[in-house]
Amino acid sequence: MQSKRELTHYEDLYKTKIRESLKKSLGIENVNEIPKLEKIVINMGVTDAVTDNKVLTGVAQELAMLAGQRPVITTARQSIAGFKIREGMKLGCKVTLRRKKMYEFLERLINIALPRVRDFRGQSDKSFDPKGNYSFGLKEHIVFPEIKYDGLTKVRGMDITICIRSKGADHSRALLKEFNFPFRGGNN
Secondary structure (H helix, E strand, C coil): CCCCCCCCHHHHHHHHHHHHHHHHHCCCCCHHHCCEEEEEEEEEECHHHHCCCHHHHHHHHHHHHHHCCCCEEEECCCCEHHHCECCCCEEEEEEEECHHHHHHHHHHHHHHHHHHCCCCCCECCCCECCCCCEEEEECCHHHCCCCCCCCCCCCCCEEEEEEEECCCHHHHHHHHHHCCCCECCCCC
16 A cells, blocks of 8 residues: 655645636636646756766766756757857756655745845746746756755756646746746746
8 A cells, every 4th residue: 555645845735725726816617727736847058068078977966956856868859060069969868857856946946046046036927838837947957955065076067847727828937936936027
């Protein structure tokens, strides 16, 4: 018999308060139309990997510390002679977070990492695609407390995509605002 897993704070918050709040504020009758987080994808491109393959393993370890699971090494799909890139060359790493790890990462991102960004005034609320997914980049991965400065060779950036099952950008924006995501302009 499988034991029932424990809910994270944000997952519990979504299931108890946010769902009902969104249902009322967006005027949704069908519970399956309520916006819901599906996954979070974290991607780090490593341009130094073109000349030195060992750099990629260090970056993959740092990403594993951030995400709590081992990343997948990504490769070049096609050759680009101007950048000295060949098809199949290892160029970066990515992680896809779901369920408990996704909610834990979102909570750390909103409450710890984003406030530590230098000169932070909020994220743009215009970075939604037509399906409602939200993508943004961080210039420094050292805003996460898991990253230790000691063994760090270079400060790297990362792209984060929050995949949301919703009717569109407005519904996704409403969901992230309920999680107190810091959008620019202070209209949270």
